[in-house]
Amino acid sequence: xxxxxxxxxxxxxxxxxxxxxxxxxxxxxxxxxxxxxxxxxxxxxxxxxxxxxxxxxxxxxxxxxxxxxxxxxxxxxxxxxxxxxxxxxxxxxxxxxxxxxxxxxxxxxxxxxxxxxxxxxxxxxxxxxxxxxxxxxxxxxxxxxxxxxxxxxxxxxxxxxxxxxxxxxxxxxxxxxxxxxxxxxxxxxxxxxxxxxxxxxxxxxxxxxxxxxxxxxxxxxxxxxxxxxxxxxxxxxxxxxxxxxxxxxxxxxxxxxxxxxxxxxxxxxxxxxxxxxxxxxxxxxxxxxxxxxxxxxxxxxxxxxxxxxxxxxxxxxxxxxxxxxxxxxxxxxxxxxxxxxxxxxxxxxxxxxxxxxxxxxxxxxxxxxxxxxxxxxxxxxxxxxxxxxxxxxxxxxxxxxxxxxxxxxxxxxxxxxxxxxxxxxxxxxxxxxxxxxxxxxxxxxxxxxxxxxxxxxxxxxxxxxxxxxxxxxxxx
Numbered sequence: 001x002x003x004x005x006x007x008x009x010x011x012x013x014x015x016x017x018x019x020x021x022x023x024x025x026x027x028x029x030x031x032x033x034x035x036x037x038x039x040x041x042x043x044x045x046x047x048x049x050x051x052x053x054x055x056x057x058x059x060x061x062x063x064x065x066x067x068x069x070x071x072x073x074x075x076x077x078x079x080x081x082x083x084x085x086x087x088x089x090x091x092x093x094x095x096x097x098x099x100x101x102x103x104x105x106x107x108x109x110x111x112x113x114x115x116x117x118x119x120x121x122x123x124x125x126x127x128x129x130x131x132x133x134x135x136x137x138x139x140x141x142x143x144x145x146x147x148x149x150x151x152x153x154x155x156x157x158x159x160x161x162x163x164x165x166x167x168x169x170x171x172x173x174x175x176x177x178x179x180x181x182x183x184x185x186x187x188x189x190x191x192x193x194x195x196x197x198x199x200x201x202x203x204x205x206x207x208x209x210x211x212x213x214x215x216x217x218x219x220x221x222x223x224x225x226x227x228x229x230x231x232x233x234x235x236x237x238x239x240x241x242x243x244x245x246x247x248x249x250x251x252x253x254x255x256x257x258x259x260x261x262x263x264x265x266x267x268x269x270x271x272x273x274x275x276x277x278x279x280x281x282x283x284x285x286x287x288x289x290x291x292x293x294x295x296x297x298x299x300x301x302x303x304x305x306x307x308x309x310x311x312x313x314x315x316x317x318x319x320x321x322x323x324x325x326x327x328x329x330x331x332x333x334x335x336x337x338x339x340x341x342x343x344x345x346x347x348x349x350x351x352x353x354x355x356x357x358x359x360x361x362x363x364x365x366x367x368x369x370x371x372x373x374x375x376x377x378x379x380x381x382x383x384x385x386x387x388x389x390x391x392x393x394x395x396x397x398x399x400x401x402x403x404x405x406x407x408x409x410x411x412x413x414x415x416x417x418x419x420x421x422x423x424x425x426x427x428x429x430x431x432x433x434x435x436x437x438x439x440x441x442x443x444x445x446x447x448x449x450x451x452x453x454x455x456x457x458x459x460x461x462x463x464x465x466x467x468x469x470x471x472x473x474x475x476x
Contacts (some may be wrong), residue, residue: 045114046070046396055081058116061411068111074100093188094252095124095177096140107162108195109142116142121162126340130301132159136438152333153290155298162302165264170226171268175268176304177342179367182396184342184431187304194269195473196272197446198401200438203238203247207231210437210447211255213262215453217435222457223473224474229271229400229433230259230311234288235279241288260300260322271344271400271433272296275312282311282326284317284345290333299339303361308334309400311346313373320348320356327362336363346371346399351401352379358393369398375444376421377414378407391428399432401424404468405443409435415441420473433470 033440046059053143056079057065074085081418087100089374097119098112099102118131125140137143145405165172175187185193198217200207208466211230219225233239238247256272263270276282293308310330314323327345334343345362347354350371362368362398370390374383390397404418405411425432433452439447446466447453453461 006149012194023042048428054081058436068114069098080374082337089142095127095175097123097125100113117308118142121164123432127336130159130298130337131322146206151294151295152336154289154336157295157299159298159301160303165267165305171264171267171269171305176340177307177367178340179369179396180344182391183395183429184191184369184396185320185397191429192431193396193429194227194433196225196229196268196433197437197469198229198271198273198433198435199231199235199259200436200440200445201231201238202252202259203233203236203245206438206440206445207436208255209454211259211262212454215437216266216268218455218457219473223470225268226431227269227271227431228259228263229273230412231273231436232256232292233275233277233313234285235276238276239276241279241285241291251295256296260303260306260409264303264305267305269307271307271309273309273312273400276346277313277315280314280316280318281322282314283322286326286329289330290472293330294333297334297341301338305346306338309344311345311373312371312401313350314346314348315350316464318348320353320360324360324362325350328364330360331364331368340367342367344369344400346373350407352383352386354395354397355389355393357390357395361395369396371400372397373399374402374421375402375407375409376404377411378416379418380417380429384420399430399436403435403444404465407443409444411443413468418468425472434465 011475015214021110026148033103046057049056049058057070057075058064064079067077069087072086074082074087076082076277076377085100087098090097090099098110104123107121108120109116109118118126118136120126126136127138127140129136133145134142135144164309173186174267177192178185178187178189180189184194186192190333197210202211215226223286229255232252236242238245239251242253274292276285279285293310297308310327310339311323323346331343334341345368347370348356354370354372357370372387387397402421403409404413404415424430434446435444436446437443439449439451441449444465445463446469447457450463451461459467
């Protein structure tokens with residue numbers, strides 16, 4: 001942060017009245033470079049002063065401005081006004097930036113009217129985000145420092161810098177997603193649809209083998225996918241919370257990192273899925289979940305393409321209140337690092353009872369969606385009606401996992417039920433991830449069991465489920 005220096009001396013300005021009036025007029029023009037639609041950029045409290053060497057700005061506490069803008073006027077590192085660097089706020093559909101001639105700040109802090117702002121790699125003012133240890137609020141101004149207040153959970157990782165997305169890619173075009181009503185929207189507020197695949201569990205070979213750059217490129221370029229969901233199992237053998245296996249957390253963390261980087265380089269979105277299943281109740285491993293999401297939300301705070309699914313499929317005797325209590329504990333951990341990321345909360349009965357949410361949503365419900373899962377041969381009008389009820393009540397729903405076979409991932413495909421789900425998805429612009437990008441010997445696997453390829457799949461390499469999902473994603 002840039003601090004104000006103390007005035008050491010004051011010089012008396014004695015010139016002709018006409019010259020003083022002329023200079024005063026110049027400064028008045030500079031001072032009037034206010035921003036009528038940026039009320040937060042209010043003039044700093046103080047007054048302009050004049051000395052033989054030029055103009056400077058004195059604050060009401062006696063200190064003076066240096067290395068900052070006051071009402072669009074640049075005060076250099078010694079506190080003197082430099083007219084050639086006069087600047088002004090600009091705005092387009094993506095956001096605010098500050099311009100001085102042909103120059104604008106990028107990947108740096110800039111002090112303007114007594115407040116410190118951070119501008120990203122493209123020059124846009126950042127809002128609602130931690131920049132290292134410093135937090136900027138909804139106006140873009142720095143408001144707090146991490147060291148001044150102990151975080152809910154201390155991240156045990158390093159924050160990564162803002163990535164660059166390929167021009168024309170979904171992440172480049174849509175930016176940080178948000179939720180409006182029941183719709184997932186771009187940073188500009190326009191409805192979007194994420195559509196893609198879920199990995200198989202990354203604790204198993206079938207899940208890890210197809211996490212590679214070429215695999216993600218195949219489903220993006222050949223299928224039209226813009227989303228990858230990374231399934232991180234918790235309780236199962238090899239799971240993130242299971243300490244009695246040969247797969248270490250470090251190996252799982254590396255797989256997650258690789259998946260995010262592969263998708264990011266293609267401009268795709270990523271769901272990081274805390275895949276509870278065998279554990280049933282998300283509160284069983286709530287301590288581990290808090291640390292997991294503290295680490296990832298801090299690590300990827302500068303990434304616009306990350307979504308967090310905090311509990312895959314609560315099941316057994318778990319109630320919505322149990323899940324809500326869990327969500328109300330975990331969501332603040334994420335929000336402390338990434339205030340705007342989309343968070344997806346699972347629902348009771350393997351994420352089927354989504355209609356229960358409306359009467360008792362999570363406390364911090366901004367940019368929160370709720371998961372619904374279906375397997376078309378098992379889940380028919382009963383679950384479809386639950387979805388319709390939820391949407392009618394204003395609950396934003398994300399289908400983070402589904403297939404067109406039976407609920408155990410096997411059995412025959414019910415194309416009639418699958419087409420009914422397809423219509424519901426299209427009619428309501430629902431985002432979705434199909435299960436699963438693997439060649440496991442089961443109906444829900446998208447790749448034929450006999451296929452040993454880990455990318456570049458042709459139609460002959462895909463299972464019947466894979467062919468159906470490819471057509472859905474591609475819009476055919």
